[in-house]
Amino acid sequence: LALIFVLAALFLGFGRVLWPEQPPTLVWLGVAWGILYWQNQVTETLIHAYGLTVPGEILRVGQKVLSLAVLAALYLVGRLNIVEFFLSGIGLLAVLQIGWFLLLRRSGHLEVPAAHLRLDEARRLGAELYVYSKPLLIASWVGGGAVLLERWVLQRFGGSVEQGQYTLSFQIAAMFSLVTNSLSPLLTRDLSASLIDENKDRARDLFVRAVPLMYWLAAYFGVFCSFHASEIAHLLGGSSYQGAAVAIRIMGIYPALQAFGNLNAILYYSSGRTNTYARICNLIAAIGLPVSFLLLAPHRMWGFGLGAEGLAIKITAITFLSNQLLLWKNAQFLGLKFRKYFIFQLHTPVPMVLFAWLTSSFTQAWIANQILCFLAAGAAYTAMTGLALVLKPELFGLERSMTRPLITLLYGRLRSSLFG
Numbered sequence: 001l002a003l004i005f006v007l008a009a010l011f012l013g014f015g016r017v018l019w020p021e022q023p024p025t026l027v028w029l030g031v032a033w034g035i036l037y038w039q040n041q042v043t044e045t046l047i048h049a050y051g052l053t054v055p056g057e058i059l060r061v062g063q064k065v066l067s068l069a070v071l072a073a074l075y076l077v078g079r080l081n082i083v084e085f086f087l088s089g090i091g092l093l094a095v096l097q098i099g100w101f102l103l104l105r106r107s108g109h110l111e112v113p114a115a116h117l118r119l120d121e122a123r124r125l126g127a128e129l130y131v132y133s134k135p136l137l138i139a140s141w142v143g144g145g146a147v148l149l150e151r152w153v154l155q156r157f158g159g160s161v162e163q164g165q166y167t168l169s170f171q172i173a174a175m176f177s178l179v180t181n182s183l184s185p186l187l188t189r190d191l192s193a194s195l196i197d198e199n200k201d202r203a204r205d206l207f208v209r210a211v212p213l214m215y216w217l218a219a220y221f222g223v224f225c226s227f228h229a230s231e232i233a234h235l236l237g238g239s240s241y242q243g244a245a246v247a248i249r250i251m252g253i254y255p256a257l258q259a260f261g262n263l264n265a266i267l268y269y270s271s272g273r274t275n276t277y278a279r280i281c282n283l284i285a286a287i288g289l290p291v292s293f294l295l296l297a298p299h300r301m302w303g304f305g306l307g308a309e310g311l312a313i314k315i316t317a318i319t320f321l322s323n324q325l326l327l328w329k330n331a332q333f334l335g336l337k338f339r340k341y342f343i344f345q346l347h348t349p350v351p352m353v354l355f356a357w358l359t360s361s362f363t364q365a366w367i368a369n370q371i372l373c374f375l376a377a378g379a380a381y382t383a384m385t386g387l388a389l390v391l392k393p394e395l396f397g398l399e400r401s402m403t404r405p406l407i408t409l410l411y412g413r414l415r416s417s418l419f420g
Helices: 002-012 024-049 053-076 082-106 119-176 178-196 200-227 229-237 239-251 254-271 274-296 307-334 338-347 349-366 370-391 400-419
Strands: none
Touching (some): 002 024, 024 178, 119 178, 119 229, 119 239, 119 254, 119 274, 119 307, 178 254, 200 229, 200 307, 200 349, 200 370, 200 400, 229 239, 239 307, 254 274, 274 307
């Protein structure tokens, strides 16, 4: 479908409207990357479903290390341009895909004989799949179309510079979300198993333990990112991306919001309430589009013309709103108090904001070198947050029973690394 759409757009002449100022070569490279990325996601689902998460993630780490080496090599030989960047990304996705397939084959999961279904069984399974997937399919098309339209509006009104600044801020936020995202498939599997067994008490316990802790973990990274947006923009993008600092500062809030939303969405998937989830997503997409236009459009069109900062404001505000709607229905489903978890979202980042402000102010006053200042502030911020987590987890709205396993795990890893 993607190939047909792009081919039709370029052949019929409206490709310049959809991809302003972009040559067809980059469009085709983007399509190739997108299709391979989709295939990676499908294979990753199999990896987690078959309990191969640890070796699968080890392969991903290896791919990331190889990716860094390839980009460094391209940079050193002076070949790091957009075409080489796309080609290297496509090749590295292919490497990960091959590694995952070999892992599935070695574990015997690609050699399972196909199931032979009777016609009535096939119809029953097809009907179940249709009922479950139809709302998600519609929501994905609506949401994906809204995102593409927002990026198109940003390109038309802000140009490639604003597009690049927003992309950098979004990628940084996504980088800080990797830890919580990697745990999502495991929670999906456990919640699904609990609800299939009609064990709602266990599902409630998993939700109550996982959501606050993952939200805290994402907020820990995001708050620090917000206070050091200028240094991060300079380190990752260079002096030409200093204009992205404001967008990065705003998007620092996003990892915690995204983690909270993903964990809430998992409960909808696991419980089969895809119709409710899709309705909320479609409502949010409908609200988000006019907000995006208002923030991105120039003054002559009654907009604010905020560029990358405007889209960053929009995505954080709309994500917060969608989280409350998702949480409200999930709280009803599990018999939880919505007000408690709403206050938790506001309460948890407050101590970390204080720690980040203190450490950044102190290090900037005493250390002139930007990199050393960033590293020293990160070490001091981590130490203060970790100490508070050990001594008084209630400061973050967490219970000691939630944090004890995490602290035990981190202590064990630290001890083994220091003393063997």
